[in-house]
Amino acid sequence: MFCFPTTDLQAQNRQKLENEKAKLEKEIASMNAILKETKKKNKMSASELQIIKKKVEQRQQLVNNITSQVNMLNDQIKTTQQSIGEEYRNLEILKQNYAQMLRYAQRNRTATDKLLFIFSAKDYHEAYQRYVFFRRFAQIQRQQMALINKKTSELTSMSQDLMTQKQSQSVLLKQEKAHAATLQKEKQQKEKAVKDIKSKEKQLTQQIKNAEAKKKKLQQQINAAINAEIKKQQQLAAQKNAAVNKNTTKTTANNTTAKAQPKKEEYSMLATAKDVELNKGFEGNKGKLPWPVDKGVIVSSFGVHEHPDIKGVQVENQGIDIRTTKGSSVKSIYEGEVCSVFQGPNGKKVVIIRHGEYMTVYTNMESVSVSKGSKVTMGQKIGTVSTNEDGQSEINFQVRKGTKTQNPVLWLRR
Numbered sequence: 416m417f418c419f420p421t422t423d424l425q426a427q428n429r430q431k432l433e434n435e436k437a438k439l440e441k442e443i444a445s446m447n448a449i450l451k452e453t454k455k456k457n458k459m460s461a462s463e464l465q466i467i468k469k470k471v472e473q474r475q476q477l478v479n480n481i482t483s484q485v486n487m488l489n490d491q492i493k494t495t496q497q498s499i500g501e502e503y504r505n506l507e508i509l510k511q512n513y514a515q516m517l518r519y520a521q522r523n524r525t526a527t528d529k530l531l532f533i534f535s536a537k538d539y540h541e542a543y544q545r546y547v548f549f550r551r552f553a554q555i556q557r558q559q560m561a562l563i564n565k566k567t568s569e570l571t572s573m574s575q576d577l578m579t580q581k582q583s584q585s586v587l588l589k590q591e592k593a594h595a596a597t598l599q600k601e602k603q604q605k606e607k608a609v610k611d612i613k614s615k616e617k618q619l620t621q622q623i624k625n626a627e628a629k630k631k632k633l634q635q636q637i638n639a640a641i642n643a644e645i646k647k648q649q650q651l652a653a654q655k656n657a658a659v660n661k662n663t664t665k666t667t668a669n670n671t672t673a674k675a676q677p678k679k680e681e682y683s684m685l686a687t688a689k690d691v692e693l694n695k696g697f698e699g700n701k702g703k704l705p706w707p708v709d710k711g712v713i714v715s716s717f718g719v720h721e722h723p724d725i726k727g728v729q730v731e732n733q734g735i736d737i738r739t740t741k742g743s744s745v746k747s748i749y750e751g752e753v754c755s756v757f758q759g760p761n762g763k764k765v766v767i768i769r770h771g772e773y774m775t776v777y778t779n780m781e782s783v784s785v786s787k788g789s790k791v792t793m794g795q796k797i798g799t800v801s802t803n804e805d806g807q808s809e810i811n812f813q814v815r816k817g818t819k820t821q822n823p824v825l826w827l828r829r
């Protein structure tokens with residue numbers, strides 16, 4: 416009886432590991448697809464190195480995951496083998512007991528023998544007890560035989576489970592060996608990439624500084640567009656707030672029996688009930704919102720931080736840079752209204768969508784399929800990502816609450 420909760424828990428843990436393994440394999444496949452597009456260029460960039468490093472980490476997690484599953488199966492196999500041994504011993508005892516019954520029945524095999532035994536009793540009470548004994552003895556024989564059949568069936572089932580577990584173990588061991596070999600190759604690839612980056616450090620440092628200067632100009636455009644939208648919405652909200660206050664004052668003056676004034680509704684950028692609803696929905700989905708691209712790897716994180724591979728170089732990111740595959744669709748992560756569409760300093764398109772007080776920013780798009788004032792839904796395509804001369808397809812994605820920057824990773828589903 417106590418084995419079932421343990422077995423259920425093991426099954427749950429194994430399923431959890433299987434789900435994690437599937438997720439890791441999907442992420443690694445996505446990174447391979449992204450790296451494949453720039454491999455032909457034979458030119459290693461800092462962002463490629465970031466993807467390779469991340470892939471090595473994911474591959475290591477995958478190997479660890481498979482190892483955990485193999486260990487879990489080893490425990491299950493050991494437990495099953497012990498159970499089979501115990502059941503065989505129990506079955507042997509049952510068979511021995513049944514054999515004794517058969518020998519006794521053989522000695523008293525005729526109806527005459529039974530009747531003689533019954534009628535040789537001293538009195539009626541003893542004769543009745545002997546009669547009951549024979550009936551009960553036959554019933555026990557049937558029960559014993561049924562129990563033997565049941566135990567035999569259970570042993571067959573347990574043996575099949577053991578065979579399945581061993582087959583799963585064999586498959587996982589082969590996967591573990593293959594992934595371990597791939598991991599070793601990817602580590603060597605990473606080490607080579609690090610050396611390539613180091614050998615071009617001065618050149619890359621200048622490239623990064625130039626890229627940061629362009630990003631700064633683009634960010635100024637984004638900030639100006641966001642500030643203009645905030646000002647516009649605050650004016651609309653102020654008008655709404657003034658109208659509400661005016662109506663409240665008039666109602667209070669006319670209603671002399673009112674004991675207390677109705678509560679005034681205050682607004683910031685939320686001028687309509689739809690804005691309030693969008694704002695609440697966006698906040699309520701924190702950590703569960705879809706990614707702006709179907710396949711992607713974060714190659715630059717949020718905030719000010721040291722460049723991961725070039726010492727002395729700081730990078731500032733008010734969002735996250737996501738590398739994806741060529742021609743990928745860029746999608747709105749939540750329903751809202753497009754409040755700005757413009758062209759950045761690099762000639763690529765930028766879209767800003769408002770979700771109540773929150774705004775999301777999508778940059779570096781080759782084409783855009785929405786315009787200012789368009790209403791969009793969650794997951795709706797708003798454009799396609801741009802691909803540079805090195806074959807890199809990358810967008811910068813930002814989340815704002817008013818003017819305050821947010822870490823997009825905290826808003827997107829894991």
